[in-house]
Amino acid sequence: MTSKLFLTATMNTKTVNYAHKAPVPYWDAQLYDSRHSFVSNLAVDLLELLDPRMGEHILDLGCGTGHLSYKITNTGAEVTGIDHASTMIKRASQTYPGLNFLVIDGSNLAWNQQFDAVFSNAVLHWIKEPEKVISGVGQALKPGGRFVAEFGGKGNIDTIITAIYQALNAAGYPKNKTMNPWYFPSIGEYGMLLETQGFELKLATLVERPTSLNDGEKGLNNWLKMFGGQFFQGIPESEQLNIITDIEARLRPKLFKNGTWIADYKRIRIVANKIK
Ligand code: BEZ
Numbered sequence: 307m308t309s310k311l312f313l314t315a316t317m318n319t320k321t322v323n324y325a326h327k328a329p330v331p332y333w334d335a336q337l338y339d340s341r342h343s344f345v346s347n348l349a350v351d352l353l354e355l356l357d358p359r360m361g362e363h364i365l366d367l368g369c370g371t372g373h374l375s376y377k378i379t380n381t382g383a384e385v386t387g388i389d390h391a392s393t394m395i396k397r398a399s400q401t402y403p404g405l406n407f408l409v410i411d412g413s414n415l416a417w418n419q420q421f422d423a424v425f426s427n428a429v430l431h432w433i434k435e436p437e438k439v440i441s442g443v444g445q446a447l448k449p450g451g452r453f454v455a456e457f458g459g460k461g462n463i464d465t466i467i468t469a470i471y472q473a474l475n476a477a478g479y480p481k482n483k484t485m486n487p488w489y490f491p492s493i494g495e496y497g498m499l500l501e502t503q504g505f506e507l508k509l510a511t512l513v514e515r516p517t518s519l520n521d522g523e524k525g526l527n528n529w530l531k532m533f534g535g536q537f538f539q540g541i542p543e544s545e546q547l548n549i550i551t552d553i554e555a556r557l558r559p560k561l562f563k564n565g566t567w568i569a570d571y572k573r574i575r576i577v578a579n580k581i582k
Contacts, residue, residue, distance in 0.1 A: 335397035337532060339371050352427055355509070355577055356454045358383035362422040365446055367412050367439075367455075368429025372398030375405055378425065386421075388412070415442025423452045431458035434489045436496065440503045447580040453505065459512045459574030460492040466569060469556040470530075470537055473549045477541075485536045493574055505578035515571045525567035526554055 353374065358364055360382030366375040369387030371394055378385045388410040389395050398407045412426070413435045424443045433439050443453050467486070474482045491499075493510040500507055519525030530550055538546045561568050 334532070335371050335391075335393045339397070352425075352454065352456050352575070353377060355575070356423060356425050356452075358423065358425075363420060365417070365421045365424045367415075367424055367426040367443070368432075369398060369407065370394050370429075372402050372405065372407060374425070374427055375407070376402050379405060383422075388415075413438040413442070415439075415446050417442075417446035419446070419448045421446050421451060422448060423454060426453075426455040426457070428457060430455055431462065431488050431490055434487075436489065436491065436499055437503070440499055440505070444503050444505065444580055449580060451580045452508075453500075453576070453578045453580070456573050456575045458488060458490045459572050460490055460495075461512075462488070462490040462572040463570055464572075465560055466553075466557065469553045470534065472556060473552040474537065476552060477545060477549050479541055479549075482537050482539065482541065485539055487536045490572075491574065493576070496574060496576060500576065500578045504581050506581050507576065507578050509575065509577040511575045513573055513575070515573050517569045517571045519567040519569055522565050526557065526561070526569075529567070529569065 356364070356378070358378045358381040362383040364378055364383050364385050366378065366385055366387040369375045369389050370391075372387055375385045375387035375398070385405060387395075387398060387405060387407045389398070389407075390409065390411040392409045395407045395409045398405070412429060413433050424446060430436065430439060447453065471483050474480060493512050497507045497510050519529050521528055527550060530553065538549070541549070557567075561570065
């Protein structure tokens with residue numbers, strides 16, 4: 307595996323090139339915990355849907371820095387947390403040394419009927435091969451096991467994406483729009499994928515969840531650096547900064563309210579059981 311910087315220090319982001327895959331973002335685990343903790347804080351009621359029980363074995367797919375894995379273990383369940391980013395797993399293992407964390411890509415699961423449930427928060431929109439994820443989850447679950455997940459759904463951050471595209475066009479980088487790293491399906495589309503692979507859909511919802519970004523005026527800038535770095539691949543640093551300033555200007559009238567940036571998140575939530 308090789309890695310190279312694709313954004314400069316201002317972006318805090320680099321690509322990691324796998325021979326067979328598109329570049330994926332580099333995850334700065336410390337920055338994630340300090341500025342973007344709202345991602346796991348918002349997932350409390352998703353844990354209620356999971357309803358983990360004493361003695362169950364649960365896979366946390368895309369566990370990041372491990373906070374939700376830890377919350378799940380508080381119920382007496384045993385958790386295996388996985389993430390494709392070694393930076394996240396390193397931090398999770400340091401923070402919760404008693405838990406089991408592994409560097410594994412969600413589209414490359416190789417378990418066989420080991421888990422009572424698979425849980426996933428704010429991760430599946432990063433994986434553009436949903437069929438592979440669903441197939442691996444189906445294999446990993448015991449018969450009757452449950453898959454409980456939340457991620458960005460159809461229309462998620464449409465306002466932000468539109469502004470990014472407009473700013474890239476205006477700066478003369480229209481091709482960078484093709485570097486959009488996200489998959490935001492409708493509930494119909496995702497439900498169909500689940501049913502096709504032997505799941506029974508118990509719940510599927512798509513809800514608007516406007517989300518305050520931390521750090522006041524800097525909130526959108528931080529968010530773009532943490533999550534949107536791929537759009538800026540190959541663009542000189544000074545131009546990246548101009549493009550970000552342009553994105554902020556385009557979004558300010560719509561998303562900046564009382565000193566806080568509000569991202570137009572739309573979440574899809576699913577609960578599905580693996581048919582026996
Ligand atoms: C989300 O949680 O919906 C999300 C986060 C970062 C980038 C895109 C979507």
